[in-house]
Every structure is written in structure tokens, then in C-alpha cells.
Amino acid sequence: MTISSFNPPIRTLMGPGPSDVHPRILSAMARPTIGHLDPQFVVMMDEIKQLLQYVFQTKNELTIPVSAPGSAGMETCFVNLIEPGEKVVVCQNGAFGGRMKENVERVGASPIMVEDEWGKAIDLNKVEDALKANPDASVLAFVHAETSTGVQSDAKALCELARKYDCLTIVDAVTSLTGTPLKVDEWGIDAIYSGTQKCMSCTPGLSPVSFSDKAVERIKSRKQKVQSWFLDLNLVMGYWGAGAKRAYHHTAPINPLYALHEALVMVQDEGLENAWVRHDQNHHVLRAGLEAMGLRFLVNEADRLPQLNAVLIPKGIDEAAVRARLLNQYNLEIGAGLGSLAGKVWRIGLMGYASNVNNILLCLTALEATLTDMGYSCDSGAAAQAVNAKLREQNRISA
Amino acid sequence: MTISSFNPPIRTLMGPGPSDVHPRILSAMARPTIGHLDPQFVVMMDEIKQLLQYVFQTKNELTIPVSAPGSAGMETCFVNLIEPGEKVVVCQNGAFGGRMKENVERVGASPIMVEDEWGKAIDLNKVEDALKANPDASVLAFVHAETSTGVQSDAKALCELARKYDCLTIVDAVTSLTGTPLKVDEWGIDAIYSGTQKCMSCTPGLSPVSFSDKAVERIKSRKQKVQSWFLDLNLVMGYWGAGAKRAYHHTAPINPLYALHEALVMVQDEGLENAWVRHDQNHHVLRAGLEAMGLRFLVNEADRLPQLNAVLIPKGIDEAAVRARLLNQYNLEIGAGLGSLAGKVWRIGLMGYASNVNNILLCLTALEATLTDMGYSCDSGAAAQAVNAKLREQNRISA
Numbered sequence A, B: 001m002t003i004s005s006f007n008p009p010i011r012t013l014m015g016p017g018p019s020d021v022h023p024r025i026l027s028a029m030a031r032p033t034i035g036h037l038d039p040q041f042v043v044m045m046d047e048i049k050q051l052l053q054y055v056f057q058t059k060n061e062l063t064i065p066v067s068a069p070g071s072a073g074m075e076t077c078f079v080n081l082i083e084p085g086e087k088v089v090v091c092q093n094g095a096f097g098g099r100m101k102e103n104v105e106r107v108g109a110s111p112i113m114v115e116d117e118w119g120k121a122i123d124l125n126k127v128e129d130a131l132k133a134n135p136d137a138s139v140l141a142f143v144h145a146e147t148s149t150g151v152q153s154d155a156k157a158l159c160e161l162a163r164k165y166d167c168l169t170i171v172d173a174v175t176s177l178t179g180t181p182l183k184v185d186e187w188g189i190d191a192i193y194s195g196t197q198k199c200m201s202c203t204p205g206l207s208p209v210s211f212s213d214k215a216v217e218r219i220k221s222r223k224q225k226v227q228s229w230f231l232d233l234n235l236v237m238g239y240w241g242a243g244a245k246r247a248y249h250h251t252a253p254i255n256p257l258y259a260l261h262e263a264l265v266m267v268q269d270e271g272l273e274n275a276w277v278r279h280d281q282n283h284h285v286l287r288a289g290l291e292a293m294g295l296r297f298l299v300n301e302a303d304r305l306p307q308l309n310a311v312l313i314p315k316g317i318d319e320a321a322v323r324a325r326l327l328n329q330y331n332l333e334i335g336a337g338l339g340s341l342a343g344k345v346w347r348i349g350l351m352g353y354a355s356n357v358n359n360i361l362l363c364l365t366a367l368e369a370t371l372t373d374m375g376y377s378c379d380s381g382a383a384a385q386a387v388n389a390k391l392r393e394q395n396r397i398s399a
Helices: A023-029 A041-058 A069-080 A093-105 A126-135 A156-164 A214-221 A233-240 A254-270 A273-294 A318-330 A357-373 A382-393 B023-030 B039-056 B070-081 B095-106 B125-132 B155-164 B213-220 B233-240 B254-271 B271-292 B319-330 B357-373 B382-393
Strands: A012-014 A062-066 A085-091 A110-115 A139-145 A168-172 A191-193 A208-212 A306-313 A332-336 A345-349 B012-014 B062-066 B085-092 B108-117 B139-141 B168-172 B190-193 B207-211 B306-311 B332-336 B345-349
Touching: A012 A156, A012 A345, A012 A357, A023 A254, A023 B039, A041 A085, A041 A208, A041 A254, A062 A069, A062 A233, A069 A093, A069 A191, A069 A208, A069 A214, A085 A093, A085 A126, A085 A318, A093 A139, A110 A126, A126 A156, A126 A191, A126 B190, A139 A156, A156 A168, A168 A214, A168 A382, A208 A214, A214 A233, A214 A357, A254 A273, A254 B254, A273 A306, A318 A332, A318 A345, A332 A357, A332 B012, A332 B062, A357 A382, A382 B254, B012 B345, B012 B357, B023 B254, B039 B062, B039 B207, B062 B070, B062 B233, B070 B095, B070 B190, B070 B207, B070 B213, B085 B095, B085 B125, B095 B108, B095 B139, B095 B168, B108 B125, B108 B319, B125 B155, B139 B155, B155 B168, B168 B213, B207 B213, B213 B233, B254 B271, B271 B306, B271 B382, B319 B332, B319 B345, B319 B357, B332 B357, B357 B382
Parallel strands: A012 A332, A085 A110, A085 A139, A139 A168, A168 A191, B012 B332, B085 B108, B085 B139, B139 B168, B168 B190
Antiparallel strands: A062 A208, A191 A208, A306 A345, A332 A345, B062 B207, B190 B207, B306 B345, B332 B345
């Protein structure tokens, strides 16, 4: 049987990621491949480092993209910072805290779990209790923006607690980076990882990471070798290090790095603060429309991520049928619930390029038509009117 | 300081990889991103598996691309197949055998090294001695095509030896896949990894792997969890597994997978055997030209890889200056020597799309002009004439 070229359908991606990739970024990705040790490639690598420092708001020298998806970025933090036998306080209020636990165990360390309900922010008091009860813990690990629930936790306060109890921090910022305020140096984060496919509108496959000097010190003075050769930062630093003399470690994913460079240039050109404001405003626009349709959010107002909206499924509605209809009829992807929230919420992403008013209108009208068809009762057109009212309030359209 | 979009120069890539990427593949990479759980994406994943089975010449069910470069493919094989305390016979006749040793050690296992000189094929007798002396060894690991030296070893005979001594095999095929005969099932290879950026003309960043049923059995019955969460095939299998019901593991690198799909379709359309013949013929054409210029090969004729030519640097020539001139004046990249061969050889790749007569002519004439300019004496035009003579002999141009 002969297989033909793959021509994907044109979707609108409003799930938990990947989000829509901007055409400029797709086009950058298709530029001619050059060598991974080419002097011009090295210049581009330096620019990527500099732009990543900007979006992370850090001066950390060790700020690079790991050559693999966000999950590998997570693993990079854990295998480099933690040695066998150590104790790590891990906060879990969703799927990705659970993955952190797996990482700690596979390093041969002991996770001390601080659990909160899925859909709630991390409880600072419980974390302090755990740190107090485990004075020998070396690291506090938590998720800034839980992709499984749409919750953001108070990363700044959590880092303060960690410092108070002499712990380094490992922070998951896969969904928060460039979508919501995140300040690595000001908050004192020691190790952070993210992904490219969320609020930066880039393709998935790379994981930006950043490490404080204190973290680098710990990595350099490890007793045991890092268990992963591929992710060993002592070696990776030699390739991404300063200066023209780079040591070959692995073959970098050239074209995905072109795409990341372009995505970062676009954030720079928009301005990081402006990107945060855009994500926030569009969340309020979507929310106005959803609430006009009688839909409600899973998460408390104060803890909601603007870029990832967990919406409760109305009683009696077959949620999978709704998602299938949106995909097949409107080429619109929204996300299902994960883990304990499966069947209970939809996850509607407004990330990066996809965080725009046209997408919001498409999503609301397609959802309204589909739900109405399935017997859910809501005022026809109310969502679109609420959108307009909110845009006027935000001074984005004239009165 | 404002950073602008990156527009790479147009190079001709004739180093040890990445090789030139075919425009069809670059263009496939820029197709619109869809979700990693999209039903249409799942269809494409199945096609990739099927096409990888073809290029690996295997029926192995577990035949997938790892979502990271070849080094991560290597690590996937070692962390999944080997448990702490085991003994692994590792053949080293170049840089990548050394990396295998690192991998074995980081798993907490013991490498038994069988060393051959860089530039020589693996000595079967030494391997048999090592297997005989270590009846408790569980795995034999070796590099089929050494990217650092341009040597191919007898993978078929090595696998026979491994079976005789009841060892599984881990085989590095980063540079051999689709460039030179490789038959996973016929030769009885248990675990194999490759890269996308060599003889498939795809962009770097993914690592095709394949595991025999016996290897899968061993992975499923491990005593300890795989030390890497990201590379744990027990989990990855759930995402790449058969059927429509896929379990989310990590976000797949969507667009690079489009590129791999296109690259594989192109190999299918050319025919795998035809690709092998093309690589072989073009090696002989390049060789005719190089020898006409008085240049010599590092490797014995019988052990040479057609896709990677290690050429001895003439006495008195500043090899780095030659490479810099080729890059700056002709936009032509050839590779330096690695490790103990640094300063002694150039590595000239004829991989995938880049294995064509135009590239050979460019390389020979640019090299001739550069070397002549640096005081090396050779007959002007002799290389081009030798190319024509060889092409006529191969019946590729008319007499």
C-alpha cells in the first residue's frame, strides 16, 4: 500500500495546547536548514538565549531551550538538581504535580506530597507545614499554572516560603510563560521549565528552561553524575555556553529553533506586558460570553488562568459529542477534562496568537449552536452581545 | 536592543549531518499545526509507524520516532533495556561507542569495553572473546555506522554472535538508516535507534527506534521502573499504541512529525533499495574525483560508509582554514574530524537528498580551487574528468 503526503485539516486550536501557530512562525520553521555548529547558527542561539531571558524576566546565564518537549524540560530540572536520597516537597493540585512526583521517585529521592483538590490553588499553609515538618527537604516543586485545571498558584509566595526553609524551587511554567505575569528573578525561582506550544504560539517540541546561579552551583557540585546523559546540563552547557567555542553535545533541532526564535521575536515586538494584558482582556471577553450562555467556571475567580478556561459541563450534556461536533463541523478543537475532571469540564484555551476576538466569537457561537441543538436552553445571540459589551468596556471598540 | 527575524544563509550541507533537507520536507514542516490527539493526527502517526517499519525492514510493532534527537534515541534503548547491576558488552571504534559506555554507566550497569582503533571496523574475534569471558552479560551494544569515522561494521555477524551468547543487541543506526543496507528482522536486531537528519534528508530533532518482541518482553517485565519518565516506553507505548484510544503521555512535536512523514513517503516513492544504490554509486563518483586529486581515505575500502567519507588531510594543509573558505566562499559545509581524528580528516557527507552529482561537483571543484590556492599541487580539472568517467562507467551519462 502506498502512503501519500499528509495534508492536515485547518483547525482552530482552543484546547490546552498546542495552540494555533502563527503563520510567521510556521514559515520561519521552513527556512533552509544549516549546520548546528555553523557560525550563523551560533549567533541565532545567542539571540534565543537573550530573548528567553527577556520572557522569563531573568538574568540567569543558564537560560536555554531543551531539545525536547516540556516533559523533558521537567525531567531536566529534576535529574540535574536532585540526587538520590534527597527529600523533595511536591505540591499537587492537578495532573502535573503527579508527574513531578514520578520524576522525584525515578531519581531515587523521596517526594513529600502536599495535596490540594483539583481546581484549587496550592494552599500556602499546608506547604509551610510540610516544609516545617521536613527541615531536611532540599527542594520545593510546584506548578505555577496547572494545565489540567486552569488554576494559577501564588508562585511568588511559594518561592518566599522555600527560601525561608532553605529549599531551592522547581517551577512548572508550561502554560504560564508569556501568558500571565511570571518574574523569575524578582520571585527568586531557581529552576523553571516551560513549553513552546502554549502562549508563545510556537510548535510543540522544545522546552525553555532557566536556572539560577544557586541552582547551577548545585548542579556543578553534584556527588553523582546526572542519570541522563542527554539532559545532563554539565554537558549541555558546553554547547549552549558563552563564546564561539561550542562543544558538540547532540545535534540541535535546527528548524524548530528557527520557529522558537521567530516566536520570541514576536513576543519582543508586542512587548511582554502587552501580551499579558491581551491574554487577560480576552479571558474576560470569553467569560462574558460564556456567562451570558449560563455556563460557569470550575475555578475561583482569583485563581483563574486567563489563557486556560475550565468550564463546567451543563447537566445532561454529552461532552464528548459536543467536542466531536465542534471539531467535525467547525474545525474547532477545545480540550476535555483530564484525570479526576474527565467528563466534568471542558478546557478552552486562549493562548498566544489564538487569544483573539475572532476565535472567541467562533467558539461561543459554535458552542451555542451545538448546545442548543442538544437541548440546552440559552438566549440566542446573548453571548455575542455580551462580547460586544465587554469589548466596549475595555475600550477596544468604539461606543 | 531589538532582535530581528533570523534568515539563515543557503548552505550546501555535506558534513556528517544534518544534511540538506529536501524542499518538499521543509514545506511539509510548515503545514498548519493540529492537536496531538486529533483523529487525523492519529492516522498520520499510524502511517509513520508503517513507513518506519519499511525503512527498518521490520515487522516490530514497537517502531516509533522518539520525540527528541538521536542521542535521546540512544538513551531510550539503554534506560529501557538495561537494569542496574547488569553487564553490557560495548564495542567502541569511534566517538559514539564512548557515548554508549556513558549510557551504560548512568543506568548503574557495568560496561565491558571492546575497543578498536578509530577508523577500523569492529573486530568480531575480540567481541566473541568478550562475550565468552562474560557469560552473564545481558546485552551487546555497537554502532553500525560510526559517524565519527565513516566506518561500517558487520551488524549481521555481530547480531549472530550476540544470539550465540544469549545477549540482546542495541544498535546505533543514526548514519546508516536508508543510506546503506540495514535489515532489522533478517539480522535479528533487538533494539535500534537512528536520527532523521542524515540519509532521510529530514530536519534533526527526532529519533526513530524499533524494538523486537523479545526486547519489549524484557521492558515489560523489568524489576525497576525505567529511570526516565519521558523515555519510559511502557508509557510511550500507550500513546503510540495500536487503535484509536491513545493515552496522553507528552505533547508530540507535531510539525517535525509532518516532516518525518514526508521524508519517509519520499523514501517509499524512491524505493529503499534504490536509495541504497544511489548512495553507493555517488560515493564511487566522489571517490573517483578525490583520488584524481591525490586525496586518500582513512578507512579500508571494504569498511567504508558510502554516505560518510573520511578523507585524510594532505600534509601541511591548515584544515580549519580550508573548511572556513568552503563555508564562506561557497556556502559549503564539510565536517571536521572528531576526537582522536581532529585535525587528521575531513568528513564529507553524501546523505539523502545531498547525495547527488551536482553536490559532488561543487565539493570537488571548490576543494580543488581552495587546496591549489593553499599550495597543494593537483591537476586542474582532473577531478571533474574522473567524475564523468565514473558516471559513464555507471551508465548514468551516455558515452
